[in-house]
Amino acid sequence: MALTLDEYAAQDGLGLAALVRSGDVSAAELAATAQRAIAALNPTINAVIGEVPAALHAPAAETEAASFHGVPFLIKDLVMHAEGVACDMGSRFVHGSFVSPHDTELMRRFKAAGLMTLGRTNTPEMGFSISTEPVLYGPTRNPWDLTRSAGGSSGGSAAAVAAGLVPVAHANDGGGSIRIPAACCGVVGLKPTRGRTPTGPEFGQPLKGMGIEHVVTRTVRDCAALLDAVQGPGVGDPFEIPPPARPYLQEVGVEPGRLRIAFSLAGVMQAKIDPEMRDALLQVAKHLEQLGHHVEEASPVFDEAQFHTANLTYWCGFLAAGILGVGQFNGRTPSSELLEATTLACYERGLALTLVDGEIADAFTNMVCRSVAPFFRQYDVLLTPTMAAAALPLGFANGDDASLGAQGWYDRLFRHAPFTALYNMTGQPAISLPLCSDREGRPLGMQFVARFGAEDLLIRLAAQLEQSMPWKQRRPGVYVGAV
Numbered sequence: 219m220a221l222t223l224d225e226y227a228a229q230d231g232l233g234l235a236a237l238v239r240s241g242d243v244s245a246a247e248l249a250a251t252a253q254r255a256i257a258a259l260n261p262t263i264n265a266v267i268g269e270v271p272a273a274l275h276a277p278a279a280e281t282e283a284a285s286f287h288g289v290p291f292l293i294k295d296l297v298m299h300a301e302g303v304a305c306d307m308g309s310r311f312v313h314g315s316f317v318s319p320h321d322t323e324l325m326r327r328f329k330a331a332g333l334m335t336l337g338r339t340n341t342p343e344m345g346f347s348i349s350t351e352p353v354l355y356g357p358t359r360n361p362w363d364l365t366r367s368a369g370g371s372s373g374g375s376a377a378a379v380a381a382g383l384v385p386v387a388h389a390n391d392g393g394g395s396i397r398i399p400a401a402c403c404g405v406v407g408l409k410p411t412r413g414r415t416p417t418g419p420e421f422g423q424p425l426k427g428m429g430i431e432h433v434v435t436r437t438v439r440d441c442a443a444l445l446d447a448v449q450g451p452g453v454g455d456p457f458e459i460p461p462p463a464r465p466y467l468q469e470v471g472v473e474p475g476r477l478r479i480a481f482s483l484a485g486v487m488q489a490k491i492d493p494e495m496r497d498a499l500l501q502v503a504k505h506l507e508q509l510g511h512h513v514e515e516a517s518p519v520f521d522e523a524q525f526h527t528a529n530l531t532y533w534c535g536f537l538a539a540g541i542l543g544v545g546q547f548n549g550r551t552p553s554s555e556l557l558e559a560t561t562l563a564c565y566e567r568g569l570a571l572t573l574v575d576g577e578i579a580d581a582f583t584n585m586v587c588r589s590v591a592p593f594f595r596q597y598d599v600l601l602t603p604t605m606a607a608a609a610l611p612l613g614f615a616n617g618d619d620a621s622l623g624a625q626g627w628y629d630r631l632f633r634h635a636p637f638t639a640l641y642n643m644t645g646q647p648a649i650s651l652p653l654c655s656d657r658e659g660r661p662l663g664m665q666f667v668a669r670f671g672a673e674d675l676l677i678r679l680a681a682q683l684e685q686s687m688p689w690k691q692r693r694p695g696v697y698v699g700a701v
Contacts (some may be wrong), residue, residue, distance in 0.1 A: 401663020
């Protein structure tokens with residue numbers, strides 16, 4: 219049977235795969251439905267910036283038994299590559315110069331799971347922003363409020379999933395880039411533990427190990443099942459962490475037990491938290507207590523100056539090295555005509571860094587990690603807001619603002635996203651859940667952080683909250699089911 223757009227958008231990824239397995243709909247019909255959805259809404263939200271040729275996105279016959287066989291999928295235009303597909307990194311500096319000759323390991327696993335990659339999603343230049351507004355492709359608009367940001371850097375993916383264009387989409391996270399757009403767009407965004415998902419062969423530890431790959435989804439079970447499909451080291455990866463005791467999908471619906479949960483409104487840079495966000499977090503904390511968890515206010519203690527020194531060093535160094543590498547590949551010279559002003563400023567700062575700066579950053583990172591880790595022996599989970607407020611107005615995080623410089627740009631980003639980046643540095647898993655809304659109906663995401671390697675615990679708790687504080691009935695104004 220052919221699905222209506224409403225029927226299509228009502229299903230999550232596992233639900234659509236079940237329809238394909240039962241013969242109720244074919245993979246080709248799902249692809250056509252998703253393409254209709256993209257054609258209908260993408261001109262409004264600008265989430266998808268390039269199609270993938272049909273010959274490259276059809277699922278292989280050998281994936282018929284896979285969990286997501288025939289499910290439409292989109293890939294973020296950054297880091298992960300698909301054979302025969304362009305990757306522009308949101309930048310004029312890269313645009314049109316790179317088509318991947320092979321699948322990265324993560325892309326290979328997405329294909330093995332049966333996913334059909336229909337297109338690429340928008341991202342800020344080089345991924346260094348909390349809003350997706352590149353000069354190259356223009357801003358991605360939030361489906362809940364078209365004047366607001368979809369977040370960054372996986373904003374295109376989060377907006378596409380929130381609007382119902384696809385049920386799941388690739389995302390990655392170096393300072394909050396899965397969790398921030400998930401919070402802005404009202405979807406589920408898990409940043410796995412460092413080393414849980416592969417980044418090779420081009421990268422071993424992108425952004426000094428702070429860059430992590432996964433997806434954004436509408437349901438917890440899709441998030442868990444996709445982690446099952448892609449988790450585990452790739453050949454030649456720099457280290458291997460212990461595998462889960464059982465499939466993550468089996469954790470959905472399992473009672474988490476009585477957890478020791480801390481909650482905190484203390485973000486970095488003495489961040490000012492919007493009163494509605496504060497009230498929402500306290501509401502969630504009270505709800506967790508009603509579920510039987512032990513809940514109290516507490517925060518990890520660490521040297522914030524050390525954190526910022528290391529974080530800024532890593533970001534500027536990573537950007538500079540990446541831009542130099544691209545320039546060697548395509549023969550282009552970094553300039554204000556090809557790079558946004560803040561990217562150019564961070565590149566120039568990165569060029570001035572020394573090996574000693576890198577060693578100091580590594581030492582500071584070690585100190586931060588060893589300060590934070592004991593907190594998660596005392597508590598099972600930490601609850602914070604994902605962002606300081608609901609989605610920011612478009613234009614607030616303008617990467618082409620030459621007045622900011624590298625430090626000014628860094629301060630602007632992390633002052634308004636004060637809760638996420640610490641856990642990229644420590645490597646711990648963290649998930650954003652769309653548990654609340656502000657007075658205007660815009661999503662307010664809540665972040666839950668667990669000890670290193672404890673994605674199973676986060677999935678159990680997330681599934682419990684999905685049942686007791688459901689978000690499925692909340693839909694943005696720009697939504698496929700309303701077309």
